[in-house]
Amino acid sequence: MIRFIVRRREKELTYTYSSTIAIIVSIILSLAILAFFGINPIIALAKAFVGPILTTYGWASILYNGLILLLCGVGLVIAFRAGVWNIGAEGQILMGAIAATWVALYLIPDAPSIVMIPTMFVVGFLFGGIWGLIAGVLKAELDVNEVLSTMMLNYVAYQLVYYLVMGPWANPLTNYPVSEPFPESAWMLKISGPIPVSIPTLIVALVAAILTHFLIFNTKLGYEIRAVGSNPNAARAYGISYKKVVIVAMFLSGGLAGLAGVHAVAGGLLVPQLRRPEQISRGFGFIAILVAWLAGIKPLPVIFTSILMGLIFLAGFVIQVLFARGIGATNIFTGVMLLVLSVAETYRRYEIKIEIHGFTRRGS
Amino acid sequence: MSDSIAVRMIGITKRFPGVVANDNVDFELRAGEIHVLLGENGAGKTTLMNILAGLYTKDSGEIYVWGQKVEILSPQDALRLGIYMVPQTPKLVQSMTVLENVIIGLRKAGMILPTRRARSWIENLAKSYYIPIDIDAPVYRLTASEQKRVELLKALVRHAKILIFDEITATLSPSEKADIFKFMRKFAMSGGAIVFVTHKINEVFEIGDRVTVMRKGKVVGTFDVSDVTQDKLTELMFGKKIEVGIAHSSAKQGDVALRIRDLWVEFDGYPSVRGVSFDLYYGEILGIAGIAGNGQKELVEAIIGLRRPSMGKIYMNADGGFIDITDKSTSWRLKSGISYIPEDRIRYGIVPNMSVAENLILGFRCLRGALDGFIIDWNTVRSWASDVIKKYRIVAPSVDIPARHLSGGNIQKLIVARELESKPKIIVAFNPTLGLDVSSTKYVWETLMDMRDRGAAILLISEDLDEIMSLSDRIMVMSEGEIKGIFDRREADIDTIGRLMVRAK
Numbered sequence: 064m065i066r067f068i069v070r071r072r073e074k075e076l077t078y079t080y081s082s083t084i085a086i087i088v089s090i091i092l093s094l095a096i097l098a099f100f101g102i103n104p105i106i107a108l109a110k111a112f113v114g115p116i117l118t119t120y121g122w123a124s125i126l127y128n129g130l131i132l133l134l135c136g137v138g139l140v141i142a143f144r145a146g147v148w149n150i151g152a153e154g155q156i157l158m159g160a161i162a163a164t165w166v167a168l169y170l171i172p173d174a175p176s177i178v179m180i181p182t183m184f185v186v187g188f189l190f191g192g193i194w195g196l197i198a199g200v201l202k203a204e205l206d207v208n209e210v211l212s213t214m215m216l217n218y219v220a221y222q223l224v225y226y227l228v229m230g231p232w233a234n235p236l237t238n239y240p241v242s243e244p245f246p247e248s249a250w251m252l253k254i255s256g257p258i259p260v261s262i263p264t265l266i267v268a269l270v271a272a273i274l275t276h277f278l279i280f281n282t283k284l285g286y287e288i289r290a291v292g293s294n295p296n297a298a299r300a301y302g303i304s305y306k307k308v309v310i311v312a313m314f315l316s317g318g319l320a321g322l323a324g325v326h327a328v329a330g331g332l333l334v335p336q337l338r339r340p341e342q343i344s345r346g347f348g349f350i351a352i353l354v355a356w357l358a359g360i361k362p363l364p365v366i367f368t369s370i371l372m373g374l375i376f377l378a379g380f381v382i383q384v385l386f387a388r389g390i391g392a393t394n395i396f397t398g399v400m401l402l403v404l405s406v407a408e409t410y411r412r413y414e415i416k417i418e419i420h421g422f423t424r425r426g427s
Numbered sequence: 428m429s430d431s432i433a434v435r436m437i438g439i440t441k442r443f444p445g446v447v448a449n450d451n452v453d454f455e456l457r458a459g460e461i462h463v464l465l466g467e468n469g470a471g472k473t474t475l476m477n478i479l480a481g482l483y484t485k486d487s488g489e490i491y492v493w494g495q496k497v498e499i500l501s502p503q504d505a506l507r508l509g510i511y512m513v514p515q516t517p518k519l520v521q522s523m524t525v526l527e528n529v530i531i532g533l534r535k536a537g538m539i540l541p542t543r544r545a546r547s548w549i550e551n552l553a554k555s556y557y558i559p560i561d562i563d564a565p566v567y568r569l570t571a572s573e574q575k576r577v578e579l580l581k582a583l584v585r586h587a588k589i590l591i592f593d594e595i596t597a598t599l600s601p602s603e604k605a606d607i608f609k610f611m612r613k614f615a616m617s618g619g620a621i622v623f624v625t626h627k628i629n630e631v632f633e634i635g636d637r638v639t640v641m642r643k644g645k646v647v648g649t650f651d652v653s654d655v656t657q658d659k660l661t662e663l664m665f666g667k668k669i670e671v672g673i674a675h676s677s678a679k680q681g682d683v684a685l686r687i688r689d690l691w692v693e694f695d696g697y698p699s700v701r702g703v704s705f706d707l708y709y710g711e712i713l714g715i716a717g718i719a720g721n722g723q724k725e726l727v728e729a730i731i732g733l734r735r736p737s738m739g740k741i742y743m744n745a746d747g748g749f750i751d752i753t754d755k756s757t758s759w760r761l762k763s764g765i766s767y768i769p770e771d772r773i774r775y776g777i778v779p780n781m782s783v784a785e786n787l788i789l790g791f792r793c794l795r796g797a798l799d800g801f802i803i804d805w806n807t808v809r810s811w812a813s814d815v816i817k818k819y820r821i822v823a824p825s826v827d828i829p830a831r832h833l834s835g836g837n838i839q840k841l842i843v844a845r846e847l848e849s850k851p852k853i854i855v856a857f858n859p860t861l862g863l864d865v866s867s868t869k870y871v872w873e874t875l876m877d878m879r880d881r882g883a884a885i886l887l888i889s890e891d892l893d894e895i896m897s898l899s900d901r902i903m904v905m906s907e908g909e910i911k912g913i914f915d916r917r918e919a920d921i922d923t924i925g926r927l928m929v930r931a932k
Contacts, residue, residue: 068501282802283791290789294778300733300769301790302758416500
């Protein structure tokens with residue numbers, strides 16, 4: 064007879080430990096699944112994971128994806144710390160993209176880069192923030208479940224982008240559903256350094272991670288966010304406003320995703336313009352949940368996990384292109400990782416022993 | 428002979444980082460007895476029982492159950508051996524009914540829940556073991572003590588033969604306690620064995636057959652209850668004699684601090700507080716005596732601002748005038764000098780995952796200098812917190828460990844420390860010494876007395892009549908949401924008060 068004995072650990076494992084294991088295990092499992100489709104895992108590993116690290120273009124792509132994930136991930140850290148399950152980063156990214164387009168094409172099309180780029184980020188933050196704020200206010204004032212409201216707001220943002228690129232903002236010169244290209248002052252990627260990466264986004268994202276760390280751990284607001292997220296009863300009993308915390312956390316969380324949206328349209332290798340929503344964010348808002356979680360819901364480790372997920376995302380893409388067009392390799396990677404991470408989180412807190420006929424093995 | 432010994436634990440040792448919680452402990456439990464495990468907070472009682480119940484694993488030692496050597500690695504293992512630990516705070520699914528909670532996880536319950544047979548079986552069990560409960564009531568509607576009864580039923584249904592009660596009387600009123608004791612006798616009489624963990628010496632004599640005393644991780648003796656005296660146990664528990672109780676000096680009553688007029692407070696649409704009016708003065712301790720669930724919780728929540736009264740007014744006298752605070756926020760009240768020591772300390776008193784230092788600044792009232800701006804000056808906070816834990820004798824390895832790692836008594840000291848360090852004008856203390864050992868209780872009592880002498884107004888709501896009688900300058904009896912009488916300390920008589928507490932209309 065085999066028995067599983069699950070007990071709470073007296074001392075929890077660190078996130079660094081559990082996340083590292085989770086990443087390694089999920090990559091091995093994903094490659095094993097791909098092996099079923101006749102893809103040699105060793106070659107896949109070399110081409111999809113090692114290959115991109117060795118090329119300039121690989122790094123450009125890793126960083127482009129990574130910076131979106133970094134901004135979203137840091138934003139999600141704020142929401143998750145407050146105990147608010149923001150599933151709406153995807154929609155908040157799209158709102159940031161809409162904001163960037165509006166600024167670049169309609170608000171100040173003639174402004175120089177030095178004005179244009181900061182304005183896109185500020186307005187992008189506001190648009191994304193408002194999208195988060197809607198769910199925050201609904202939750203705080205009417206007790207509407209934020210998982211549902213943020214999810215539904217994703218679809219609203221999605222349709223809004225579609226409407227804009229097909230309708231009022233459609234580029235009259237083409238039949239593709241895209242806006243006109245942004246003026247050159249709004250192009251954030253300059254192909255001049257050793258690695259093509261949007262320097263403005265790099266700065267904004269790193270500053271956001273550091274400021275968020277400071278906010279969460281060194282300010283009264285951050286303290287209140289953590290208290291509400293960890294024990295809302297005690298927080299309320301000692302005068303911390305639950306409503307304020309939920310609303311502010313959702314605003315900041317959405318705002319940071321909005322910044323990611325600005326980068327998504329104006330910081331990549333493609334010509335900056337508003338495109339179809341699935342071309343702006345290919346599920347980054349959801350992958351960012353993994354990023355935040357892998358980082359142990361701490362802002363600074365998100366810098367590392369977002370870049371890593373940027374690589375994994377790209378690896379899936381490479382496999383799709385090189386080996387098997389029919390297989391959603393990216394989905395395999397992220398799906399497996401979600402599963403493994405859920406197990407890892409339990410494993411981090413619980414000790415699992417397997418007992419076979421009175422013979423006990425400690426799974427460690 | 429061996430089958431009359433339910434449990435024998437030999438040479439049990441358990442180390443935690445920095446402490447030896449159990450040091451070579453021997454413990455024996457006989458069938459049919461109620462065995463009291465007595466000791467101060469942190470003496471190692473709970474650790475020993477957690478090992479027996481499979482929540483912790485021992486570092487060394489042997490355990491025999493009904494004469495068989497066993498390895499208990501999980502609560503499931505313990506349950507298979509018939510060992511069930513009644514948790515301090517009931518672990519129930521709030522949205523399910525009592526019946527559903529009782530049969531949760533039972534193999535024989537079958538696929539379609541709940542069967543009529545299971546139902547009548549459980550009803551009969553409840554009846555024969557004196558557990559008065561409505562098995563169709565949803566758990567969230569039950570009081571804390573009714574939820575404990577559900578745990579008892581769960582134990583019975585699982586055919587537990589060895590029951591462990593860990594500090595179960597902490598939140599019970601005298602009559603609820605009597606109910607549980609009745610259950611325990613019945614259980615022991617039908618061949619079961621009970622370990623009753625407590626730090627209250629009087630309970631040894633109320634319920635125990637034998638008693639084992641622990642101190643600092645070691646067993647200092649096991650006796651038949653008929654062979655020991657209270658003094659002897661006190662000496663064993665503390666190593667020296669301690670005077671329980673406190674000298675009460677007369678109060679210098681000042682102005683009215685809090686004026687409550689015709690206050691009505693509802694809970695779930697039911698008026699729990701019915702037209703309560705009283706004045707609380709500066710420089711006095713006003714004790715509210717009453718059995719749990721007679722509106723005390725709702726009254727406290729209305730005063731703190733956590734529950735909006737349906738009618739009536741609350742005024743606070745500060746800076747020379749009365750302010751209507753009925754509609755002010757909790758945060759406003761706390762900042763104006765009302766301090767709150769909540770009843771349920773883990774749920775309402777602390778944020779368990781945050782550090783000791785972080786918990787000491789909850790509400791941002793202490794240490795104004797370091798918390799004035801937007802940014803928290805952690806260096807100042809941490810060094811202040813280190814001083815505070817020394818001053819209030821809070822046992823914690825550092826101010827950076829999560830508060831959940833502290834023992835119950837130390838968590839309460841942390842809350843008291845935080846509330847008193849905020850220099851309150853008015854203190855609302857709700858069961859402030861619930862579950863605390865003698866030395867911590869004495870400490871809290873002395874501190875409250877000291878605050879009173881320095882002019883604070885203290886509203887003490889307690890189910891512990893000894894506490895009320897020891898501390899209060901005036902005593903108010905609350906029953907069925909109404910004030911049944913207010914007595915001056917000199918004319919207060921415990922019999923009259925006890926009668927008012929239980930008298931139903």
